[in-house]
Amino acid sequence: MRFPHLRLLAASCFAAGLAHAASFDARLETLFRPPQGEMMALSPDGQRVAYTSELHGRLAIVIIDIDHPGTKRLTVPVASKPDAANPEAEPPVELRFLHWASANRLVYAPAERVVPLPPVTDQDGRSAPNPDGPTILAPIMAVDADGRQRGAVVDAHDFQETPARALQSMADLLRSPAELAALHRDPIHWRMPHLDVLGFLPQDRNQLVIGTYGAYSVPTQYLVDIRLGNVREFGGDWPLPPGEPQVYDWFRRKVVGERREAPRPTTLWQDEDLARMQRVLEAKFPRRTVELRDWSDTHSRVLFCVTGGSDPGRAFVFQRLEDLPLEIFQCAPWLGADKLNPTRWFEFEAPGHAHLSGYLTWPATAGAEPPPLLVVFPAGLPARAQSAFDPEAQVFADLGFAVARLNHRRVADGAKAEDIPALRPGADRIAVADSRAVVEWLATQYQECPFDRGHVAVLGRGFGGFLALRALQLQPALFRCGIAINAPPDLRPWLREQEAGGGARRDAATEAIAVQGADGNEFPVLDDAEMLTNPVLLLVEAGRSAAVDTGTEELRARLTRLGRTPDVLALEPASEARAAVYRKAGEFLRRQFPGVVVQPAPAKDAP
Secondary structure: OOOOOHHHHHHHOHHHHHHHOOOHHHHHHHHOOOOOOOOEEEOOOOOEEEEEEEEOOEEEEEEEEOOOOOOOEEEEEOOOOOOOOOHHHOOOOOEEEEEEOOOOEEEEEEOOEEEOOOOEEOOOOOEEOOOOOOEEEOOEEEEEOOOOOEEEEEOHHHHOEOOHHHOOOHHHHHOOHHHHHHHOOOOOOOEOOEEEEEEEEOOEEEEEEEEEEOOOOOOEEEEEEOOOOOEEEOOOOOOOOOOOOEEEEOOOOEEEEEEEOOOOOEEEEOOHHHHHHHHHHHHHOOOOEEEEEEEOOOOOEEEEEEEEOOEEEEEEEEEOOOOEEEEEEEOOOOOOHHHOOOEEEEEEEEOOOEEEEEEEEOOOOOOOOOOOEEEEOOOOOOOOOOOOOOHHHHHHHHOOOEEEEEOOOOOOOOOOHHHHHHHOOOHHHHHHHHHHHHHHHHHHHOOOOOOOOOOEEEEEEOHHHHHHHHHHHHOOOOOOEEEEEOOOOOHHHHHHHHHHOOOOOOOHHHHHHHHHHHOOOOOOOOOOHHHOOOOEEEEEOOOOOHHHHHHHHHHHHHHHHOOOOOEEEEOOOOHHHHHHHHHHHHHHHHHHOOOOOOOOOOOOOOO
């Protein structure tokens, strides 16, 4: 696959590259700004779209009338401004539910928060756990399309329970927890349940079905009137809708598809009509990823997203009768094409019938000299496929790098049981060999617009950071330096830590890697520390992983004894430290590739 117009694309973006390099801090803030439309919903009649956005740094919901997008638009803050004196009132930063109950009534639920109560002092003056609580904040909200009726319908405190032993008479059954506390001398402890949103009654979508669990009583289901807030027990057996990767139809109360993790995400539709629409829309947007997100009750209109290349994404409504896709909003309107480095998908068959793929981001400021190449391994175990738009790739392209983000073979495609024997001999060596194959292939494909083969670096996070370290050990002539972020130099304790914390899913590929790590003679980053001869920068968020902290200190000590002390930077968890991290990375790369890497712009408050 060749991209002969890539140099023209880069040249057309050159002026924009100079402009956005003026303020590195502002550039980072723009690139990493949360996109619009992380959650979105289409009304049952297909008339309105609701999607999440940002309003003055807080989460908000935007409602658009599709037939009048410019004049009938409503922005609803999900929560009010937080009270500094009452941090418990801090609103959540995301939604767990967003669906239209009717053509004019939208229901949404912020992510649940559990607030532990402070400990109490017992009769002996010792601190003891609080028998009440914890306080659970799980509001279920509703708003009219015109914004007139808005507020919490129910919250966990509406289902607050006391233990059965606190009820002294039949009359107590009718009293609230506050009334019980006033009548009885002994303290009456209470608990709040967790709330699950289960769906709407098909015959009356003003009735919302919710389930409670986790308090004193057994799990119970209720009907909540979203107009009046009335609550009554519901005797029906209403199952909890499945989450990702299943696609659930809220009108038909059934699973209609499954999202598949692959180098280019796809959906396997069980519903033939949705499958047909998928094919129609993919034909209208070739070489792009089309994802159906929601639909009207009759499928007359479909809400979908299109991503690919440098575009962070756009949302459309497909009007089937007119055969017309109507653009509703851009996921990141603040990032126009003239403000981004161009990105292209690549895929090819490597020797041994391995299908390799990824994305190449080209620096817009590339001049006559070939730019250096940064090879990025995917994070996670098992690894998810790389997304088309990646703000970090844009940052390193701003620094002058061509950035190749790789997908793991088998792991990205979903390994099968028969793949385990092939993975066991050396999953790390296979990944590094694949990265070399990608570099060789890109070099042959970009002869008209080459990168600098003598200046190739490697980067990775987590398991990808471990692979970056192995790449430096196994291919020092190719990878001249590397950056490992929160990387485990010793994979064995990290694997145990990930499994204990639920971070590693036991699919076939993970099973093979775990078996390999358990053998005790594989993944020798620490054992073969003397092989790490090229410069490396270790970025570690202290306290995030004991295995990473311990392994990093041991690796640093071993390299120091060998006279090769690595650069180590402790990361701050706050996003405000992002600019410092990328400046440190830029300084490190500039020392290894002098005169090649672009100097980041100074901080806003720098003289």
